[in-house]
Amino acid sequence: MSNNGRLFVVSGPSGVGKGTIVKRLDKSNAVLSVSATTRQPGKGEKNGIDYWFITRSEFEERIEKGLFLEYAEVFGNLYGTPTDKTQEAVESGKDVILEIDVQGGLQVKNKWQEAAMIFIMPPSREELEKRIRSRARDSEEIISKRLEEADKEIEIGKSHYEHFVVNDVLDKAVSKVQTIINSY
Numbered sequence: 417m418s419n420n421g422r423l424f425v426v427s428g429p430s431g432v433g434k435g436t437i438v439k440r441l442d443k444s445n446a447v448l449s450v451s452a453t454t455r456q457p458g459k460g461e462k463n464g465i466d467y468w469f470i471t472r473s474e475f476e477e478r479i480e481k482g483l484f485l486e487y488a489e490v491f492g493n494l495y496g497t498p499t500d501k502t503q504e505a506v507e508s509g510k511d512v513i514l515e516i517d518v519q520g521g522l523q524v525k526n527k528w529q530e531a532a533m534i535f536i537m538p539p540s541r542e543e544l545e546k547r548i549r550s551r552a553r554d555s556e557e558i559i560s561k562r563l564e565e566a567d568k569e570i571e572i573g574k575s576h577y578e579h580f581v582v583n584d585v586l587d588k589a590v591s592k593v594q595t596i597i598n599s600y
C-alpha cells in the first residue's frame with residue numbers, strides 16, 4: 417500500500433537535547449515511538465508515556481520472541497523499539513519518530529532502508545557537558561561516561577547518518593528537524 421507513514425530515526429549524544437526536540441515536533445501526522453527499557457523510571461516519568469518500564473527478564477523474553485525492531489544496551493540498561501506499535505502506526509499512515517541511540521539507529525537502517533537518519537549535534541563539548549549537568553540527575557562517574565560515549569556516538573553518526581542538525585538555539589533546531597521531516 418502506498419500511503420504508509422515513514423520512519424525517522426533521531427540520534428545524538430546523551431544530553432544534546434533529542435528528547436526536548438522530538439517533543440516539540442508537529443504531531444498531526446507523526447507519533448513518537450515509546451521504547452521499552454530496563455532502567456528505573458526517573459522522577460515524573462510515566463509507564464507507557466516516556467518508556468515501557470520492564471524487567472530485564474521480560475526484556476530478554478521479548479528479544480527471544482523477536483518483538484523488537486531494534487534494541488541495544490546503553491549505559492548498562494537495555495532499550496528497545498517494539499515492532500508491533502511501529503508497524504501499526506506506519507500502516508495507518510502515520511510517520512514514526514524513533515529517538516534511539518546510534519547502535520539502534522544502524523539496526524533500523526539495515527532492516528528499513530527508507531528510514532531517514534537524523535543526527536543532533538551539540539554546539540560544543542562544553543555546552544554538552546553543561547546540559548548533562550543541568551539535568552542534575554547523574555553522578556560524576558556517569559557524567560564522564562556520557563561525555564566519553566558522546567565522542568564515539570558523534571563519530572558513528574558522522575559516518576552513517578544523512579542529516580545533521582546542531583542544537584544551538586532550540587527553536588531553530590526544532591524547525592530544522594521539522595523541515596527535514598516535511599521534505600520526505
Ligand SMILES: Nc1nc2c(ncn2[C@@H]2O[C@H](COP(=O)(O)OP(=O)(O)O)[C@@H](O)[C@H]2O)c(=O)[nH]1
Pocket residue numbers: 427428429430431434435451452455486487488490495496497515516517518519520521
Ligand atoms: N537503541 C535504542 N536506544 C534507545 C531507545 N530508547 C532510548 N534509547 C537511547 O538510550 C539512551 C539513554 O536514554 P535515557 O535513559 O532516556 O537517557 P537520555 O536520553 O540520555 O536522557 C539515549 O541515547 C536514547 O536515545 C531504544 O528503543 N533503542
Ligand SMILES: Nc1ncnc2c1ncn2[C@@H]1O[C@H](COP(=O)(O)OP(=O)(O)O)[C@@H](O)[C@H]1O
Pocket residue numbers: 428429430431432433434435436437547548550551583584585586587589
Ligand atoms: N538548545 C538548547 N539550549 C539549551 N539547553 C537545551 C537545549 N536543548 C535542550 N536543552 C536542555 O539540555 C538538557 C538535555 O536535554 P534532553 O532533551 O534531556 O537531552 P537528550 O534527550 O538528548 O538526552 C535539558 O535540561 C534540556 O532542557
